Amino acid sequence: MKRIAVLTSGGDAPGMNAAIRAVVRSGHYHGLEVYGVIRGYTGLINGDIRPLSLRSVGDIIHRGGTILYSARCKEFQTEEGRKKAVEQLRKHEIDGLVVIGGDGSFRGAQKLTALGFPAVGVPGTIDNDIPGTDFTIGFDTAVNTVIDCIDKIRDTATSHERTYVIEVMGRNAGDIALWSGLADGAESILIPESPYDLDDVVRRLKQATESGKKHSIIIVAEGVGSGVEFAEKIKEKLSVETRVTVLGHVQRGGSPTAFDRVLASRMGAKAVDLLRAGEKDKMVAIQNNKLVGIDFDEAFSMKHQPDMELYDLAKILSI
Ligand code: F6P
Numbered sequence: 001m002k003r004i005a006v007l008t009s010g011g012d013a014p015g016m017n018a019a020i021r022a023v024v025r026s027g028h029y030h031g032l033e034v035y036g037v038i039r040g041y042t043g044l045i046n047g048d049i050r051p052l053s054l055r056s057v058g059d060i061i062h063r064g065g066t067i068l069y070s071a072r073c074k075e076f077q078t079e080e081g082r083k084k085a086v087e088q089l090r091k092h093e094i095d096g097l098v099v100i101g102g103d104g105s106f107r108g109a110q111k112l113t114a115l116g117f118p119a120v121g122v123p124g125t126i127d128n129d130i131p132g133t134d135f136t137i138g139f140d141t142a143v144n145t146v147i148d149c150i151d152k153i154r155d156t157a158t159s160h161e162r163t164y165v166i167e168v169m170g171r172n173a174g175d176i177a178l179w180s181g182l183a184d185g186a187e188s189i190l191i192p193e194s195p196y197d198l199d200d201v202v203r204r205l206k207q208a209t210e211s212g213k214k215h216s217i218i219i220v221a222e223g224v225g226s227g228v229e230f231a232e233k234i235k236e237k238l239s240v241e242t243r244v245t246v247l248g249h250v251q252r253g254g255s256p257t258a259f260d261r262v263l264a265s266r267m268g269a270k271a272v273d274l275l276r277a278g279e280k281d282k283m284v285a286i287q288n289n290k291l292v293g294i295d296f297d298e299a300f301s302m303k304h305q306p307d308m309e310l311y312d313l314a315k316i317l318s319i
Pocket of ligand 1: 222
């Protein structure tokens with residue numbers, strides 16, 4: 001292995017830059033040339049592939065987003081598109097590829113490997129929904145962004161003694177809702193992995209008011225449905241003043257937390273180690289704070305589950 005490339009794909013996540021930096025710096029450290037692909041698989045098909053020097057990744061460890069840009073590429077989903085991508089990789093004499101992204105991006109990496117091109121994945125998504133790894137890059141920052149917002153909402157919620165419904169991202173996973181709900185003492189956390197009972201939510205809200213709480217916070221994961229619609233249901237059942245905040249893409253931006261920077265640095269370097277060891281078709285994962293490489297197939301055969309002990313704990317602590 002003499003020359004490797006790195007790309008970021010799918011929804012960006014804070015810490016992706018730290019992961020790019022780790023791939024570039026550890027690649028150079030081990031005597032490899034490192035190239036960056038611009039705009040994910042789109043750039044791969046178009047041959048937008050540029051050398052990344054040690055200094056080109058300076059001053060980015062603390063920045064959100066991705067200096068390589070990201071895209072969701074339709075053409076890459078076709079066999080023809082993927083063949084074009086492999087041709088470009090060969091033309092640029094690249095020997096291995098690091099794909100930083102979510103599960104959709106990993107399925108793309110796996111297809112490249114099936115065409116004979118070694119590719120490994122680094123899990124980068126705020127959703128924390130990739131099976132096989134305890135954490136993904138960007139999740140911790142997103143949770144911290146959410147709790148920062150909820151702390152602010154709390155102030156006004158208390159002043160006006162209102163009930164707040166806050167919709168958070170996560171696609172089909174409830175991790176962001178669960179962790180931010182526990183960290184912020186939300187009265188109710190609605191996640192797609194555990195169907196909710198509206199009467200139970202209402203009962204808990206009533207109980208909270210009766211026990212002297214001045215406001216209520218309900219966190220709804222986007223995978224459960226619309227926060228606005230849920231607030232309507234609450235209003236019908238309880239005559240309380242309700243407001244809704246949909247946090248949206250604010251959750252994807254910002255400077256990565258120390259946890260995400262360290263995770264990204266470790267994972268980026270591990271991806272280079274995997275390629276150097278001749279591995280392919282694998283993703284980097286963190287399991288019990290140890291970095292491992294696991295087969296994409298193994299990861300795809302599992303189903304991501306949030307930590308339901310946290311869910312139960314949040315219920316107990318929010319009475
Ligand atoms: O996967 C990250 C994520 O932010 C999800 O939480 C969300 O459902 C989706 O991407 C939004 O995608 P887009 O930026 O394309 O609207």
